[in-house]
Amino acid sequence: MGLREVKRERTRQLIADKAFELFTDRGFGRTTVEQIAAAAEVGPSTLYRYYPTKERLVLEFVEGSLFEALDWFREQPQLSLPDGLQGVVERVLDQMESNPDRVRTVYELAGQTPSVSAHLADVIWRWRDELTAELTTRLTADSSDQPLAGASVPFTAALAAGITMNVIEVTVQTWVDNPAGTDAKELAREAMCLLRGGGIPLPTADPTQL
Amino acid sequence: MGLREVKRERTRQLIADKAFELFTDRGFGRTTVEQIAAAAEVGPSTLYRYYPTKERLVLEFVEGSLFEALDWFREQPQLSLPDGLQGVVERVLDQMESNPDRVRTVYELAGQTPSVSAHLADVIWRWRDELTAELTTRLTADSSDQPLAGASVPFTAALAAGITMNVIEVTVQTWVDNPAGTDAKELAREAMCLLRGGGIPLPTADPTQL
């Protein structure tokens, strides 16, 4: 690795950090990209080479946490899918718990600014889509695992990825809302017990006469 | 209802329709709001009184379908939650199936334009949040339904809403991707069978040693 990439990563982090400072101080709407660029001592056009939109500056940390866990998952093909997904959930929550203030601020900014919440939702969706893709390849690979009666593999994969995403979202949301002190991974465990135990009201397959 | 509200609804629809035309013709990025306003024969400032962003013009139909079903759900407090949620799923899919081209175009535009997919994700999220709120009040009301051992009501509600949203999303996605002809409600039924039958690899509650 050359000196070039080191500098690149440094600049990248510097920009995101300065941006986050300004956002927490003056708020998202009252901060211009010029101000961020000036604070990071780069030109605005340089800033846009690192981050495509102002919103992505807010989401840097969350995005990183999610995709790190996904990368880990891809490198663990020997694990069973349930164990692998469990590892994904744990890794994401570990990242979040390592920096509670940042996560909290992200959610606050998302709550105040529609475009931020939109981009947050988008990042999580893209993550889920990549997880779906990975699950699809794995399910097709060892389809001996389960007969998968009738249902197509991508369909099953999408459902699994969606539920995993849900568990993470619900857990993080609850963890952020609570006055700190709660254990995120304990919450996630509860969520999964509920899922397996059937304690959740699901839509029924049989249509009722309406 | 006065003449005023009739006109308002007419203008609202007119704007969305003209916008959709232009988007399908020239694409989202190559259409300016001025062009849309001109096509609908209103001033740009009027357009912004009806739609807060250009992206929401794309999502008008999807948004309407989702929230109509939610309104219906709110008006059916006598139904059990599973039946009610089933009704929600059915109603959303009915709406989508009533206008396949429009849904397909929305997904195409979302696939091409990041900001559209971001707003699409956001709309669906807001919908899920409102569904969560409704489920929370209902679960607290008749908590005699189930003991809900230990788990908090909003937690359970959020999971239920999330899964319902997942079923809809996965179903619509699969239905849109397929070369037409597939029955969306049949797909949804499969999804729910998979969910109930445990045919989906979920993260395990017990952490494995990593």
Add this chain to the structure above:
DNA sequence: AGCGATTATGGAAGTGACTACCATATGACG
């Protein structure tokens, strides 16, 4: 019908995110 109050509309002016482009500088490599 007529009249005051309320609300919808159109236009003008401005802010700021984002893009395209080019000249320059800086690290990579023989």
Add this chain to the structure above:
DNA sequence: CGTCATATGGTAGTCACTTCCATAATCGCT
């Protein structure tokens, strides 16, 4: 040291979106 690839900064421009005000359409009441 020379060259080459890449990173940077600045400029100019487009366009989404906001704010504000003057005007016009509708409503409610008598």
